[in-house]
Amino acid sequence: MNRKIIHVDMDCFYAQVEMRDRPELKNVPVAVGGLPGTRSVLCTSNYIARKYGVKSAMPTDYALRLCPDLIVIEPNFDKYSNESKKIQLIFDKYSKLVEPISLDEAYLDVSIESSATSIAKKIKNDIFEQTNLTASVGVANNKFLAKIASDWNKPNGLFVILPKDIKSFVDQLPVKLIPGIGKKGIEVMTKLQVKTCLELQQISKELLHSHFGIFSQSLINYAQGIDDRLVQNDLQRKSISVETTFLEDIQDNEILKFSLRTLHEELCLRIKDHVESVGPKTVKKIFVKVKFDDFSRTSCEICLDQTDDNLDRIINDAEAFQNLLNNCLKKKLKTVRLIGLGVKFKTKSEKEFNQQSLLTLCGLS
Ligand code: TTP
Numbered sequence: 001m002n003r004k005i006i007h008v009d010m011d012c013f014y015a016q017v018e019m020r021d022r023p024e025l026k027n028v029p030v031a032v033g034g035l036p037g038t039r040s041v042l043c044t045s046n047y048i049a050r051k052y053g054v055k056s057a058m059p060t061d062y063a064l065r066l067c068p069d070l071i072v073i074e075p076n077f078d079k080y081s082n083e084s085k086k087i088q089l090i091f092d093k094y095s096k097l098v099e100p101i102s103l104d105e106a107y108l109d110v111s112i113e114s115s116a117t118s119i120a121k122k123i124k125n126d127i128f129e130q131t132n133l134t135a136s137v138g139v140a141n142n143k144f145l146a147k148i149a150s151d152w153n154k155p156n157g158l159f160v161i162l163p164k165d166i167k168s169f170v171d172q173l174p175v176k177l178i179p180g181i182g183k184k185g186i187e188v189m190t191k192l193q194v195k196t197c198l199e200l201q202q203i204s205k206e207l208l209h210s211h212f213g214i215f216s217q218s219l220i221n222y223a224q225g226i227d228d229r230l231v232q233n234d235l236q237r238k239s240i241s242v243e244t245t246f247l248e249d250i251q252d253n254e255i256l257k258f259s260l261r262t263l264h265e266e267l268c269l270r271i272k273d274h275v276e277s278v279g280p281k282t283v284k285k286i287f288v289k290v291k292f293d294d295f296s297r298t299s300c301e302i303c304l305d306q307t308d309d310n311l312d313r314i315i316n317d318a319e320a321f322q323n324l325l326n327n328c329l330k331k332k333l334k335t336v337r338l339i340g341l342g343v344k345f346k347t348k349s350e351k352e353f354n355q356q357s358l359l360t361l362c363g364l365s
């Protein structure tokens with residue numbers, strides 16, 4: 001069956017919320033993030049600031065050098081989380097199969113609808129009516145293309161890739177837009193003289209494999225606009241994670257520490273929202289992953305006591321993630337391009353299995 005997938009992504013989300021609440025910020029460069037002089041990084045910036053090169057994950061002090069008039073606002077996560085909840089309710093109105101990706105982004109599977117485009121328009125209108133915020137929306141037959149489409153006409157965009165147009169759309173698509181390709185991947189593509197997906201389609205499987213390992217199969221699929229990943233709703237969710245890719249590779253441990261703290265706050269919000277929507281969950285493991293400037297990666301995880309409600313511990317214990325990060329960093333003395341952290345949940349079947357084993361041990365089954 002031809003699927004119909006919608007990807008919704010709010011425009012410069014945190015910054016837009018702040019601009020809505022302080023109209024005097026409407027026509028000036030604005031960023032949300034750690035204050036100057038704290039060695040912290042920005043969460044995001046508005047579109048005026050982006051013209052100066054100011055972007056997410058950029059150290060605040062560096063951003064101020066690019067744009068001295070930049071207004072930097074400290075993040076108010078509760079406010080963003082409230083707006084996010086309103087948006088999620090709108091998504092739930094239009095599909096039973098919604099996969100939230102972050103506070104401001106989600107995929108919806110609307111395959112059963114006759115017109116995905118009209119649903120996309122309604123979602124945009126509802127969001128604006130209820131929050132006074134704009135979103136950009138993409139429609140296509142899979143997640144990869146729907147996400148590319150939502151970014152195509154940002155801000156306040158709506159872009160639809162019809163099945164008949166996929167080939168011509170994908171052929172001219174720059175490979176740098178393929179998810180997961182990163183800076184190092186682009187360097188390899190440049191060496192192979194590959195700029196577009198059409199050029200990527202012409203590279204042999206073997207050559208791609210020699211450079212990209214198992215990622216090469218995904219590359220081959222993406223190059224043809226193929227992506228079989230399903231939209232997974234919250235109930236099926238086995239993990240939640242957040243990550244940030246630095247614009248410049250980072251060596252300074254203080255910056256990494258600050259970023260981890262911000263990411264931990266975002267992770268906690270995401271977990272709280274998740275638990276509010278699906279009910280209590282038990283965390284099996286927490287993990288931190290790090291990608292280095294040479295494309296190599298490492299991760300560290302610890303198993304938790306699986307008491308039924310161990311979420312509070314995670315929410316109050318940024319230190320545990322910090323220790324995992326330190327362990328990752330000890331493994332290699334290299335500069336860092338990405339850090340991520342997350343939790344893995346105990347699944348329903350694991351819970352049932354454990355309960356069953358307990359009953360068996362007690363001779364009760
Ligand atoms: P994004 O959707 O990636 O960015 P955005 O909404 O600010 O801008 P765009 O219009 O390009 O979609 O992220 C959503 C929010 O997540 C963003 O407003 C702030 C937060 N965030 C961080 O805190 N750190 C990051 O590195 C990124 C990318 C986002």
Ligand code: MG
Binds near residue numbers: 013105
């Ligand atoms: Mg966004």
